[in-house]
Amino acid sequence: MSSPVLRLTKVERTYVTDSGQLPVLRGVDLELMAGEIVGLIGPSGSGKSSLLHSAGLLERPDGGTVEIGGQNCSDMKDGARTRVRLSQVGFVYQFHHLLPEFSALQNVGMPGMIAGRGEAWSAERATELLTQLGLGERLHHQPGQLSGGEQQRVAIARALTNQPRLLLADEPTGNLDPETAAVVFQALYDLARGQGVAALIATHNLELARFMDRVFTLKDGHLEPWQG
Numbered sequence: 001m002s003s004p005v006l007r008l009t010k011v012e013r014t015y016v017t018d019s020g021q022l023p024v025l026r027g028v029d030l031e032l033m034a035g036e037i038v039g040l041i042g043p044s045g046s047g048k049s050s051l052l053h054s055a056g057l058l059e060r061p062d063g064g065t066v067e068i069g070g071q072n073c074s075d076m077k078d079g080a081r082t083r084v085r086l087s088q089v090g091f092v093y094q095f096h097h098l099l100p101e102f103s104a105l106q107n108v109g110m111p112g113m114i115a116g117r118g119e120a121w122s123a124e125r126a127t128e129l130l131t132q133l134g135l136g137e138r139l140h141h142q143p144g145q146l147s148g149g150e151q152q153r154v155a156i157a158r159a160l161t162n163q164p165r166l167l168l169a170d171e172p173t174g175n176l177d178p179e180t181a182a183v184v185f186q187a188l189y190d191l192a193r194g195q196g197v198a199a200l201i202a203t204h205n206l207e208l209a210r211f212m213d214r215v216f217t218l219k220d221g222h223l224e225p226w227q228g
């Protein structure tokens with residue numbers, strides 16, 4: 001049996017605030033296998049973003065371990081963690097954060113260029129991803145010339161340019177109307193599944209959560225299976 005793409009073991013995160021210590025993650029355990037699409041729900045402030053930041057190596061948790069692709073990233077120095085993050089993790093946020101003066105093709109190809117894969121590879125990969133997301137006719141449009149749902153699909157493509165093993169999405173449809181949210185979610189789901197990526201998706205949208213392979217609720221700093 002292959003090892004999990006992501007393994008969190010007893011992950012803890014406590015923020016220090018003016019009014020004292022705020023424990024948000026109190027020992028989170030989670031395993032994600034390749035191709036799994038897993039939902040993360042919980043009330044506002046329950047710690048979903050904090051969990052994604054620890055899992056994606058954007059923050060160091062205060063306790064526990066984060067393993068990506070079988071590598072224990074908790075013992076790594078910052079430089080090594082950054083290399084794992086850039087090569088193995090893709091992020092999608094509520095707002096697309098696309099560069100307005102660049103085309104969809106250029107936005108999606110950029111992570112490939114930054115990773116040194118060259119212009120031809122990056123353009124080919126961007127074209128393939130955008131076409132799979134139904135944007136083959138929008139390659140040369142700038143973000144301002146795209147609808148909200150199209151912009152978010154471009155952001156999803158960009159997150160997958162460098163063929164990450166792990167996709168972390170924080171409210172990827174939170175800024176969209178319900179119909180568009182369903183279309184974008186379906187596109188994300190199909191693409192992640194098709195590419196064999198493990199995805200962890202934080203959402204307030206319980207309608208969409210029902211379509212995920214597994215869903216966890218973040219409650220009192222722990223993950224509990226969602227009963228739906």
Ligand SMILES: Nc1ncnc2c1ncn2[C@@H]1O[C@H](COP(=O)(O)OP(=O)(O)OP(=O)(O)O)[C@@H](O)[C@H]1O
Nearest residue numbers: 015016017024042043044045046047048049050051
């Ligand atoms: N850097 C920080 N310093 C202090 N407190 C923080 C920090 N980041 C987050 N928090 C607090 O930690 C708690 C969890 O925040 P987090 O953003 O992870 O929740 P969330 O479940 O993603 O919320 P939402 O659904 O509203 O996005 C909140 O009470 C928040 O105010």
